[in-house]
Amino acid sequence: MAKLGDHAKKLLFCGDMSDIQFAVGRDYDTVKIFPAQKVIMGLRSAVFHTMFYGNLPDPCAAPIDIPDILPEAFANLLSYIYTDAVTNFTPENVFQTLMCADKYDLPLLLALCTDFILGLLNVDNCLHNLDNAVLYANAAPDVLVKCLCLINDESAKTLWQSDQFHVVGQAALQAFDPRDALTAAADDIFSSVEKWVEFLRKVRDGITFPTVTTPEAQVTIRFSGDKKALTSDTTRFRFELPSNVHVSGVPVGKFVKMTVTVDGRSETQCYTPISDPKDRGFVDFAIKVYPPNAANPNGSVVSQCINKLQKGDEVCISGPYGLLSYDKNGIFVIKANEKSAAEYKEIRRIGMVAAGSGVTAMIPILRAMLKENLEAPKCSLVYSNPTDQDIIMKSELNYMASKYRKRFKLWYLVDRLCNPSLWKYGVGQISKDWLKDWMPKPDNEVVVLVCGPKEMVDNCKKLLLGLNYINDMIHVFSAP
Incomplete structure (x- = not known):
């Protein structure tokens, strides 16, 4: 006879009997929806028990947003809750999994995270991990101890002269005890701290460090x-x-x-x-x-x-x-060509038409616009693909359309269906009728953005001109 724990394992990442959902991830990545069962979450964590069964407002009306955690780290949390094991620790997600363990009061998961990090640390990565070690010093003190020991090790002298030293945070720098027998020369330590102070001044003054600054430089x-x-x-x-x-x-x-x-x-x-x-x-x-x-x-x-x-x-x-960029609050910066002066234009309604990987030109604009939490601009996207399985970043697009339904309308078009029973959107090519139905009506406060293969772009522009849009209302993303 199967034990209760065996049944719980079958419910991991499964929608069966689910009565709660979590929307996990930052805007730049694909937001992932995790179904869960309140009773299992509440039995394993006192924090979840209070959340679901305490005197708090009912959280079940919509997915619970958790934007500050990687989906992979939250998946590790659920894996532990449902199976008592984690098989997907990586250097990229383990500290966030540790944060989950501390936040949701799971001491055994905390111990698993700590053991993995201790095995990961070495002279080459101790400085890179020092900020996290300080941040979680109360939850995992052994990690900070090992980081500091590695930094003070004879073989780590060059760390103090490294270009990476100035990126450590103030709390991490304060973790060094001046009484420690640091192996680096005093001049090296002083020089490193000088670089760190200069970097902190730039951050305070709002100075950024852009990687690309001019098209002429690779x-x-x-x-x-x-x-x-x-x-x-x-x-x-x-x-x-x-x-x-x-x-x-x-x-x-x-x-x-x-x-x-x-x-x-x-x-x-x-x-x-x-x-x-x-x-x-x-x-x-x-x-x-x-x-x-x-x-x-x-x-x-x-x-x-x-x-x-x-x-x-x-x-x-x-x-x-590119000749167009989004500034803020509905303001676009637009140039007629590479040599012309930039104009700032307020847009109240945005139309987007994308095919295939052309949607990647639209995603950053959508994120920037929607996170401002304003009433305008409003946006509609028609996104075309060969099949319903070719839709790039579908989870994030669906999430944005659900969360910001008053400002963002989404319509998919495909040539053929792999899962017809699950489809509620359009089938066929981008046409005059689809654009008429989904694009904002042409006026001076409208822009339609187009990105995709050349044939699609040329056809779409022809269709838009036939719907009384003028060239100034249409922007095509194209390589210089």
Whole structure:
């Protein structure tokens, strides 16, 4: 006879008998919905018990938003609650899993996290992990102790001269006891602290460290090894920026050129970052891989090359490029061409038409616009794909359409269906009727953004002009 715990394992990540949902993840990543059962969550955690069965407002009306935790870390939390085990610890998610364990009062999960981190720490990564070690010192004191021991180790002298030293936080710097027998020379320590103070001054003054600043200069970035499948042919790749304090430098609505070396020659493709422009230390791209085919015998050599990257492999980016960017509060910065002056234009209604990976140009604008929590601008997106399984970042788009339903309308179009019984959207090509139904009516406070394959873009622009839009109302994302 199966034990109660065996039945609980079957309910992990399962919608059966679910009476609560969690919407986990930041806006820049795919928000993931986790179904759960209140009784199991409440039995394992006193915090969840109070949340669900205490004198708090009923949280079941909508998914509970948890934007400050990675979906992978929350999945580890649920795995422990339902199975007493975690099999997916990684260096990227373990500290956030530890935060979950501390936040939801799960001491045995806390111990599992601590053991994994202690096994992970070494001279090469102790400085990188010091901020987290200090942040969670009360929950996992052994981690901080090991970090400091490694930093004080004879083999770690070069850490004090490292360009990375100035990125540690103030609390981490204060963790050093001046009475410790530090092995580094006093001059090296003083020089490092000077760099740290200078960096802190820049942060206080609002100075950022953009990676790309001009199209004329290429910057080298490294593949972090972190990638996530979005569809069968599209993957999210994460690249490390020059330091942990750098941001991408790409304004919302603009894009970069990515250059790779293939058989000794340089090949270039344009991509829009899908991570938040303010994210420090990394940048994400959604790359759709185009293999060779009858119409294009070579396919996209850049996407094929990126798909084969190994951790530590380098690519070059330059930029930012583009004639349009989103500023804030419905204000777009638009140029007629590369040489013309930029104009600031207030937009009240935004239409978006995307096909395939062209949606990546729309995602950053949607995030920036919706998070402002204003009544305007309002937006509608028509997004076309070959099948319902080719929709990139579908979970996040659905989440935004649900959470911001008064401001964002979403309509999918596909050529054919893989799951007809689950489909509630359109079938067919982008047409004049679809655009008439879903795009805002043309006026001076409207812009329609278009991104996709050239044939789709040309057809869409022709259809929009036939619906009385003028050229100034239509913006096409195109490579320079």
